[in-house]
Amino acid sequence: MTTMTQPESAPPVRPAPHRAPRGAVVTAPFRTRTWSEYGYLWLALFLAPFGLAYTVTTVALTAGLAVTVAGLWAGGGLVAGARGWGALHRGLMRQALGADIAEPPPFRLGRGFWRGLGSLIADSTGWRALLFLIVSFPVAVAGFVVSTVFVCAALGALTYPVWYRWLPLQQAADGTWHRGAAFGDWFLDTPERLALAVAAGVLLLFLWPWMMRLFTALMRVLALALLGPTRGALRVAELRASRAGAVEDADARLRRIERDLHDGTQARLVAVAMQVDEARDHLADGEPALASGLLDTAHASALETLAELREIARGIHPAALDSGLAVALRTLAARAPLPVTVDVAPGVEQPRLAPAVESIAYYTVAELVTNAAKHAAADVVTVRVERHSGTLRLQVRDDGRGGAVVVGDGAGERTGLAGLTERVRAVDGAFDLASPAGGPTVVTVTLPTSTRP
Structure with a gap:
């Protein structure tokens, strides 16, 4: 079966959530991920004041220049420029936290003065990035402070038996002198208390990664909510990709029909016309036998041309669809180059499907059957058609070699499955494809019924 090129604008797939390996609790303080997250908190703290200043400047400048229409372009430019902050934080999270956050749709500047100004001021992606800079500021500060206090306290407690001897002498209430940290009149200077300090350091050290991970997880959640694309933006991008794909598919079909008409049908009609002209000349010269032979040849060519025209017309809109999808699929199965079983559940055409849905369903099954015969070396194809909950569900299964995959090479090449x-x-x-190596290949297509009124 042919491979399929994944559309470039398809909604990006987020990676599966990170699962801690076995022994992560014991090795957490020494893992690369832990120190990478700590480094991210350092960078987040460094960027937080600048981001907050940028946000305050943007809001103040936009509000202050609102009375001057031309001045709003500066504020709008800062709003759109906040996209750069979003890209910066997405990149940091990708490198340090392994969080692959999808990019929002690119900015589109409206045409004309007012539309251009409106597209800048109303850039939702920019405003959401500014909101992230505001809400992430206290999270970055708190995360850095808490994590640094934890790790410093842990390291200090672990090494306390080494350096406590250099602390100044302190006199207790009972007149005795001690060296060490004091909690009221309680000094850490005996072997038992030194061991207790080390145990507290170990506990803090192993709690540190998980305490820090709370803040990095919160930053990740904020970034996913404010720096990634919204559902509406994903939907718009999907619709644009679908529209572009439909236009390309229609253009390809028109070009194929034009090529078939030009290279096949037109050439045959020209040949028929030439043969009729020759037959007329032979009749004028008193050679009826030669004229009769040429007319027979022209008649046969005309019949072949009619057959080609029927095939082309069937490619535009199969006549069998006039009788419904079930009849059309059974007719397709009868003409298929391999055994095809069609199982249409009762009520699929009650009420009748919209012509566009019927056409897409028919051509989908036709293409999958052709692929199974040509590329999968299948012996049997089974087609199941069901209708429920306002959707039409097609399942095409073949017993071929399998191995069909989704190829996102970005080269712009389109295969049958991509179309x-x-x-x-x-x-x-x-459109869902399941094709393990060795088969079977199962393609499940779900279409909205869009029934006629």
Whole structure:
């Protein structure tokens, strides 16, 4: 079966949540991830004041220049410029925390003075980045302070038996002198108390990574909520990709029809016209036998041309669809180059599906059957059609070699399955491919019914 190119604008897939390996509690203070997160808190603290200052400047400048329309361009530029802060924090989280946050849609400057100004001032991605700079400021400060206090206290307690001897002498209430940390009249200077300090240091050291991870997780949540694309933005991007894919698919079909008409049908019609002209010349010269032979040849060519035209017309809109999707699929199965079993559940066409949905369903099954025969070396194909909860569900299963994969090479090449995916997504459908090596290959397509009124 052919491979499928994944659309570039498909919504990005977020990585699976991190799972701590076995023994992570014991090795947590010494793991690279822990120190990477601590380094991220240092960078976040360094950037937090500058981000807050940028946010305050943007809000103050935009509000102050609101009375001058032209001055709003400066405030709008700062709002759109906040996208750079968002990109910076996404990059830091990707490198230090391993959080791959999808980028929001690119900025589009409106045409004209007012539309351009409105697109800057109303840039939701920029405002959300400014909100992140505000709410992340206290989180970055608290995270750095708490984590630093924990690790410093832990290291200080662990090494306390070494350096406590250099502390100044202090007199207790009973007149005795002591060296060491004092908690009231209680001094850490006996072997038992030194061991207690070391134990407290060990406890703090192993608590430190998890305490720090609370703050990095909170920063990650804030970034996902404010620096990534919104559901509406993802939906718009998906619709744009679907529309572009539908336009490309329609253009490719038109070009294919034009090529078939030009290279096949038109050439045959020209040949028929030439043969008729020759037959007319032979009749004028008194050679009826030669004329009859040429007319027979022209007649056969005309019949072949009609057959080609029927095939082209069937590629535009199969005549079998006029009788419904079930009839069309059974007709397709009868003409298939391998055995195809069609199972249409009762009520699939009650009420009748919209013509666009029927056409997409038909061509999807036709393409998958062709792929199973040509590329998967399948012996049997099973097609199951169901309808429930306002959706039409197609499942095409073959017993071929399998191994079909989604290839996102970004080279712009489109395969048959890629075209099917775009066509399905153009009507807000879903295309799911499961094809392990060795088979079987199962393709499940879900389409909205969009029934006729």
